[in-house]
Amino acid sequence: MSNTSKLVTFRNDDAGYRRWRRAHPRGYVLNLFGGADARENVLHRASCDDLTPKLINQSTTSVPKVCSDDRTAIDAEADQLRGGRDRWTICDHCFRWA
Ligand SMILES: [Zn+2]
16 A cells, blocks of 8 residues: 555545544644645644634635544655655644653
């Protein structure tokens, strides 16, 4: 199985994204705001509270989410999409005890 097949990206598909998070509580989600700031392109555990919108009708996947159960695959994808390991970060909250 290639790394790519372990990844799924949700864009403007909040229902699909919510389903994925429910089905993969131990997975990982890369929040891809884009731009130059590494702190706006953050890898979370699927269970992280930071991924849950604070406002009821706020869309989450207007910002694309790359999802995977495979940490190695999603790290490699983040490097690829962002152009380097220094251009994205891991979440301070959900990886604190990793
Ligand atoms: Zn997090």
